[in-house]
Amino acid sequence: MTTIPIGCPTVDIEDDRTGLSVDTLRRALADNLFYLQGKWPQVASQNDFYLALAYTVRDRMMQRWLSSIRTYLKPEVRVVTYLSAEFLLGPHLGRNLLNLGITEPVRQAIAESGLNFDELIAQEEEPGLGNGGLGRLAACYMESLASLQIPAIGYGIRYEFGIFDQDIRDGWQVEITDKWLQYGNPWEIPHPESAVTVGFDGRSEGYTDSDGRYRKRWIPGKQVKGIPYDTPIPGYRVNTINTLRLWKAEAIESFNFQSFNVGDYYGAVDSKVTSENISKVLYPNDEQLEGKQLRLEQQFFFVSCALQDMIRIHLASGRQLDSFHEKFAAQLNDTHPAVGVAELMRLLVDEHGIDWDKAWHITQHTFAFTNHTLLPEALEKWPISLFGGLLPRHLEIIFELNQRFMDQVRVQYLNDPAKLASLSLIDEAGERYVRMANLASLGSYAINGVAALHSELVKQTILKDFHELFPSKIRNVTNGVTPRRWIALANPRLASLYTEKLGDGWLQNMDQLRQLEGYADDPGFRQYWRQIKRDIKQNLASYIHRRTGIAVSPDSLFDIQVKRIHEYKRQHLNVLHIITLYERLKQNPALDITPRTFIFGGKAAPGYHMAKLMIKFITAVGDVVNHDSAIGDRLKVVFLPDYNVTFGQRVYPAADLSEQISTAGKEASGTGNMKFSMNGALTIGTLDGANVEIRQQVGDENFFLFGLTTEEVMALKASGYNPWDYYSSNPQLKEVIDLVNCGFFAQGHPELFKPLTDNLLYSDPYLLLADYQAYIDAQDQVGIAYQDQENWSRMSILNALRMGKFSSDRSIRDYCTDIWKVSPVPVEILEYDQAQAGLNV
Helix, strand or coil: CEEECCCCCCEEECCCCCCCCHHHHHHHHHHHHHHCCCCCCCCCCHHHHHHHHHHHHHHCCHHHHHHHHHHHCCCCCCEEEEECCCCCCCCCHHHHHHHHCCHHHHHHHHHHCCCCHHHHHHHCCCCCCCCCHHHHHHHHHHHHHHHCCCCEEEEEECCCECCCEEEEECCEEEEECCCCCCCCCCCCEECHHHCEEEEECCEEEEEECCCCCEEEEEECCEEEEEEEEEEEEECCCCCCEEEEEEEEEEECCCCCHHHHHCCCHHHHCHHHHHHHHHHCECCCCCCCHHHHHHHHHHHHHHHHHHHHHHHHHHHHCCCCHHHHHHHEEEEEECCCCCCHHHHHHHHHHHHCCCCHHHHHHHHHCCEEEECCCCCHHHCCEEEHHHHHHHCHHHHHHHHHHHHHHHHHHHHHHCCCHHHHHHHCCEECCCCCEEEHHHHHHHCEEEEEECCHHHHHHHHHCCCHHHHHHCCCCEEECCCCECHHHHHHHCCHHHHHHHHHHHCHHHHCCHHHHHHHHHHHHCHHHHHHHHHHHHHHHHHHHHHHHHHHCCCCCCCCEEEEEECCCCHHHCHHHHHHHHHHHHHHHHHCCCCCCCCEEEEEECCCCCCCHHHHHHHHHHHHHHHHHHCCCCCHHHEEEEECCCCCHHHHHHHHHHCCEEEECCCCCCCCCCCHHHHHHHCCCEEEECCCCCHHHHHHHHCHHHEEECCCCHHHHHHHHHCCCCHHHHHHHCHHHHHHHHHHHCCCCCCCCCCCCHHHHHHHHHCCCCCHHHHHHHHHHHHHHHHHHHHCHHHHHHHHHHHHHCCHHHEHHHHHHHHHHHHHCCCCCCCCCCCCCHHHCCCCC
16 A cells, blocks of 8 residues: 555555555556557457456566566576476466455456456457367466466467367368467567577587587577567465466568568568468478478477576576576476477587586486377377488487487397387387487486376386386376366356365365265255256356257256367267167167266367367267257267367366276376366276276275276287177177168268278277277166266265365475475565655666
8 A cells, every 4th residue: 555645634545556456456447448458448349348457467466476586586496497388278367366366356346347257257368379188287287386386487389379279060170270369468478688599400510619629519500589478377375476488489580671672572571481480380280291390390499498598597596507407497298398308408518518428417407207198109209301400410419318328228238139229219110210208218307107007107118118227217296187277267156165164275275175075975965066066067058059059958967078089088989879879769769768968079180080080970970869859858969169278167067977988008197087076077987097096086986987907908909809809799889880880870971980980890999899888888877876866966076075186286296396306485575666666777
C-alpha cells in the first residue's frame, strides 16, 4: 500500500500493477484495455478483454518472477535446466490465477466489470507446443519445480505453428495449421538483446593457438540467430516463478538489400525464410530427407541456444567454467536434446579452451538423461552423411568420444565384438548412424526410466550393456502429473469436496487424501460423489452433441480412451470389443447389457498411415452402431477431435472407465492413466508402464487386469507367435474379424480395412489377438460391476484417494534427491514501490 496525502484524512491506494482488491483489479483491467490494447469497452473484442486480463495477471507475477531470476544468478545456487523439444503447457490464465491464489478476487472483478469470467478463460488460445505425454510431462515438471521452490529454467523451441489442429472429415483425420500466435501471446516477453548465434554446415579446421597448442575450430557454412522468449511458470502459493525460455530462429540478416535492388525479390528474403523454418513447426514430417534434416536442425538449434545461455549465466555469476557442472543439472528429456553432449564439448574445448579430459568431466557431470521408450524404432539415430553434413565438427567430437570409449570397452571385455557393437556411439551395421541414446547414456551421470517396470526393462533390453558397464547409472523416477491442473482446474467440484474435508494442503501433499478413505463406506458421501461425476458427464455429453451431433446418455458407462493414436496403444483392440458387443446385441436384441458410451480422442502423426486408418476404423464402426435403431442408447461410439490439454480437462473427470490397454512391455509409463484415476475412473489395463504401480496403490480389487505379462509376451514371440491360430480357434473373434473384412463397416468396400486386418492376421506385432479373449472377459466383468453403483462408487473413491504417489511433486522430489542433488531455495521478494519508483542507475 502507498499512502498518498490528499488533505485530511489520508487514503490508501494500491499499486495498479500489484494490488489485489477488487477495485484495483477492475482499474488495472480498464487501464490495460485502454493503454495496451488501445480499445475502449464499446469497441473491444472478447480477445481484447482476455488480453487485458492476462496482462493484469502477468503484472502481479513480475515481482516474484524477477526476484526468482535474481536468485538463479547467485553463485551458490544450483539450477535445474530441463531441455525438451516439447512443452505442452495448456492454457496459462486459469493455472496462474490458481497458483497465485487470486482466482476469486479476479472472478469478482470481472463480474463487476460486466464480463463473463468463464468466457474469458475459454478465450485463451492453447499453445500446441507438444504432441502428447512427453510435452505434457515437461509442463507438469516445470510447474512442480516452481511449486517446490527449485530454481529451474526450461529450454525448448518457440514453434510458430504447434501440433496441428485435428478435424475429422468423412471419418478421416485432417491436419489444420495451429495458428496459436495469431492473436498474440500475452504471457511471453522477448529478449532480442540476449540472442545467440547458432551455426550449421561448413567445415572444421585445425590451427595452432597463441600458446602453441594444436586446436580445432568450426567454420559454419550458415548461421542463424536464436531469440529467447521467456514465459513465467509460477509455483503454487510460493514466491518462486521459474522461467520457460523458448527460442525462435531468425536470420542474421533478414533482408538482402542488394538482391532486392536488382529485382531478385525472393532472393532478398531467402535467408529469412530458410532460417525461420527451424522454429516454424513442431515435428515436421520426416519421411523425406528434408524433413529429417529439419528435425536435426531443430534439435541442435535449441540445445546450442540453451548451452550458450547457461554458460553466459554461469560466467555472469562470477564463476569459472570448471565449476559449470556444479551450477547446473541439465536434464535431457528423451534423445531429442542428446546432441547437447557433443555441443557442450565443442563449446568448452573449442570456444573456451578447456582441455579435453576436463571438458569431458564437466560434460558427464552436467547431463542426466531420461529414456521414454522401449521401442527400438523410437530410439533416434541419424545417418552419418546427414549428421556430418549438418554438424561436421560435432561428428568429429563424437568419433573421438567413441574411439576413447571403445578403447575402454575393449579392455573391459577383452575385445568382445558383440559388446563393442552394442555400446558404440556409431551403428556400423549397414549404413552408418549416430546413436543418440548411446550418446546421451555415455555423456550423462545418470539415466532414468519413467516407471518401475520400464526402468527394469531398460536395464534388461535397450541399455543392457550400459547397465552392465555402469551398474549404478540407471535409476527409476516414476512419472507424475500436477494435481493443480488435473484436479483443481479440471474438476473444481471434486477439489472443493477435498478442501471442505481437509483444507487445501492436499494440493501440495496428495498423500493427505488417504485420510478420507473412510468416506468410501459412507452412503451419503458416495451419493454426492456420484452426483459430481454425473454432472460432469452431462457437461461432456452436451459438448459431444455440440461438437459431433451424437446424443449420448450421461447415465451410460463412459468408457474412454484418449491418447496418441498408435498400434502399440491398441485402440483397435477397443474397437474389436465394441464390435463384439454389437454382434451380441444383433444376435440377441433382448440381451441385458450395461449401456456404454465409448469415447476416443487422439492425434495420429501425419505420416503414420496405419494410425490414420485406425481413426477411420473407429469412426466407421461408430457410424454403423450409432445409426442402428435396434441398438439405441445401449452402445454409442464417439471420436472427439483435436485432443489437447483443454480437451483433457474436459474428458478425464468424466470417465467411468480408463482404457490403458497397451501391449505389456511397450508403454514406458503413461500419464493419462494417472489423470483418469485421480478423477475417480477405474482402470482396465495390462501390466504395462505405470499401470503396475497404479494397481499396487489402488488395490488389485479396484483394477480390471487382463492380458499377457511382459515375460509372457517375450516368451510367446520367442516361441513363434502365430495370430492365425487365435483367429481360427476363437469363433467370436473370427466373427468379428470376418465382419470387418466383408466391408460391413466400410459401406461395402472390403478393401478399406484390409491393411489393418491383414496386419492382425499375419503379423500382429502387438499381440491383439492373443489378448483379445482376456480383454473381452475383463470387459464383461466391468459391465457387471457397473450395475452395482454403490460398490462402483466405493472403488472410484478409493482410486482417486490413493493416487498421491503419482503427483509430479513426488516425481520432482525424487529427481532432486536421487539425481540432481538440489534443494529448495525460497525466493526473497525484490520490493518495488510504485510511489518511490525512479531510476537511479
